[in-house]
Amino acid sequence: MGFPGTWMTESESVVYRVVPKCACSSIGQIMFYSDHGRFFDGDIHDSKEGLHKWSQDYSQGPIERVVKGGKAYSFTCVRNPYGRILSSFFDKIAGIQRNGRRYRGNLVPQLIQKYGIEVGSPEDNFDFDQVKSFRRFLLFARDTIRWRRPMEPDIHWSAMSGHISTFIVNGGRYNNIFFTEKFNEGMQSVLDDIETPVKVDLAAVPKFNESEGHGPKRAHPISDYFDDLSRHLVWEIYKKDFQLFKYDFDNPDNKMPLGEVDLDEVHAKLGQ
Template identity: 75%
Template sequence: MGFPGTWMTESESVVYRVVPKCACSTIGQILHYSDHGVFFDGDIHDAKTGLHKWALEGSQGPITRNVQGHRSYAFTCVRNPYTRILSSFFDKICGIQRNGKRYRGNLVPKLIYDYGIEVGGDDGKQEFDQIKSFRRFLLFVRDSIRFRRPMEPDIHWSAMSGHVSTFIWNGGTYDKIIWTEQFNEGMQEVLDSIETQHPVDLGDIPRFNESEGHGPKRLHPVEDYFDDLSMHLVYEIFKRDFELFKYDVENPGNKMPIGEIDLNEVHAKLGD
């Protein structure tokens, strides 16, 4: 299986397991800058040089040797499941992607037809009932994750614990899991733990939110999108995420973690 979704600086100062919709664009750019003193010109997900990535054949050997030998500090980043699934809906379902097309071709027309979801018209700019459509999207997410139909789960809404676990299965060990909601504090702890080629001042780092502006603006507070049934579905889908990464399942309006992540617990429960 290897280490899918794993990035590493070329200097091998640090290893990072990407979790989609969890500040991965910003983190990737910070890692690139820490080695080269410049940001990658474009979306860091498109970079074929400047970072080791598991998806690049020439990077797989160095990543495997480093991770299995735990030669470098390794970390990942997680996010509140309520805000993450909302972000996925507005970006991937309602939004036009950077190639000018809908995400995954016929996915959105299929959701419109099978689940009655609205997405704001062809350009995602028209008014629609965001709350009703989002709740129908949650039914699709549940179906794809539990029954693997009408399609396999997508990386942007599959559970974070699934992404995090693949790193552990093949012999990886995390030194830190940071929260998107306390990004600067967590990322500073990572930077303080490694030797970088170039100093990184997090106060000067822009947020590289590559999905921003793709879709319609969220019109309501987070909690308005989740009624009792929606909260039940989200807990059913993301139960391990809430428990391991210490988020508040009872209150969608509280995006902040409510406890400390126990790395021993994460390694034990996700290493099965």
């Protein structure tokens, strides 16, 4: 199995388990900068050198050696499940991707046909009923996660605990799990604990967001998207995420965590 979704600096200063929709672009760029003193020119997900990634064959040996040897500081970043699934919808389903096309080719037409979702288009300024379409998308996301149909669950809306657990189950251990909602504070806590070839000044780091600007803007408060049924579905899909990462299930508009992550609890519950 190895360590899918794992990135590591070439200097082996730090290891990061990517969780999609949780500031991964910014984190990858900061890691790249901490080795090279410059940011990657383009989307960090497209880089093929300068940063070890499990998806690159030549990186697998070094990542496995460092993680299994317990030699490097390892971390990941989480996000409120309500905000994360909404962001997935607006970016991946309603938005146009960097290549100018819809995400995963025929996925959106399939959703329009099978679930009655509307997504609008750049031509009509993405004019559609966001709440109704999002709730139908949530049904689809639940179907993929619960029954793996009409397709396997996508990494952008599968549970964070699932991504995070593969690292533990295969022999890794996290030193730090911080919150997207407290990004600078959390990222600084990682940088304070490691030695990097190049010092990083977080205040000077630009905002990296590969999903911004190519889709509709959210038109309502978060709670408007989640009626009783939607919240039931969210609990069914993300119960572990709320419990382990201390997010507020009862108030969708409260994006902040209610407490700190208990790393021992995460390793005990996700390491089985």
